[in-house]
Amino acid sequence: MKKRIFTKIFNDKNLPFVELRYSNNTKHYKNHIHNTFSIGMNLKGKTIYSNKTKKYEFDVGMLAIVNPKEVHSCNPVTKEPNLYYMLYLDPNWCYGIQKSIFKDLEGFKPFEEDVLYDEEIYTDFKNLCNLLFSEISYKEKEQKLIQFFTKLFKLYMKESEQKKENKDFEKIADYLEQNSTENISLEELSKEFNLNPFYIIRIFKAQKNITPHAYLLNMKINRAKKLLKEQKSITFTALECGFSDQSHFHRNFCKYVAATPKEYKLNFVQD
Incomplete structure (x- = not known):
């Protein structure tokens, strides 16, 4: 039996800085760029994640990090659809979180890692994505977004x-x-x-x-x-x-x- 292909997108007029894609799409993408700061994860299946000149065998348990305007792509290894989340954030919103941690910042600070291997952060991100599609209020969702990205930036975005x-x-x-x-x-x-x-x-x-x-x-x-x-x-x-x-x-x-x-x-x- 052929698997049903779907794509669900979360957005909320009260949270205009965030969009979340939940999909098992099998389409292949050419190298492209976003104006957003993006994080993706596979829930099932493997993909090849390319970022600038590097390629990664991207699997469950890993997080893909894409800075604004970085050339990237993420495509399935097999014909079987991989199940994934991809979150897109306004860099100015991210900068607000970064600025609360690093007082001297004068603009959005790009993430240094293309891929994270962090079980705790992976689980936290998965829970965050599930929560965004839930029925809780947008204020609660905003607080969870702030909590997660404050933790992420504190852990990984060291001062230069x-x-x-x-x-x-x-x-x-x-x-x-x-x-x-x-x-x-x-x-x-x-x-x-x-x-x-x-x-x-x-x-x-x-x-x-x-x-x-x-x-x-x-x-x-x-x-x-x-x-x-x-x-x-x-x-x-x-x-x-x-x-x-x-x-x-x-x-x-x-x-x-x-x-x-x-x-x-x-x-x-x-x-």
Whole structure:
């Protein structure tokens, strides 16, 4: 007996940002694009999922992720119809969810993965699709959509590595400035921020082209210049800025200011 081919589509004027297709269509699609952010799943059967230049053997238990305007297709492997859900979302609605999680975002952030192998998320998505076709109110459906996509984006849409590096650098640089009277080692920074010492060196070289130690020395010298302007003694300034002795202070001050502490201080003597 030939299987009945069907397609059901969920849409609601109260939820204009979402559309859901439930189908066992056997048609083959050419590579195409959508303006939506889309997620699909197979309930029965296998397909070949293509996204840009990659192809995946797409099976039950997997989720296909398609960013807006990505060239893709998803076609059955056999003549038997595969049963599937395909959800389409307005990227601006998605951006609203993303923005609630990542405050610095200035637009929709594309998903990095084409395919997810996550049993919990797969089950949650299946339940969400079933629920959208149910008789509950549109407000309840909206809440479930928000809950699911908040969870999805939190789990998988990490901030960019560059933004993370920028934030790590800013935190460490601020810490060094606030504690410039101390002699803070790389190992101490590593423990304080729970970061690999080689990573700390790399982000300082990338941001300022100097080492963390050199950055701390700069903070010490800047503080020393301020104290000398206030006519504090050279001995007091050296100790206050965390230098081991006056000779150590003199040597480093000359390197960074191209003048001795005494020469620098004399420029600010009031007649």
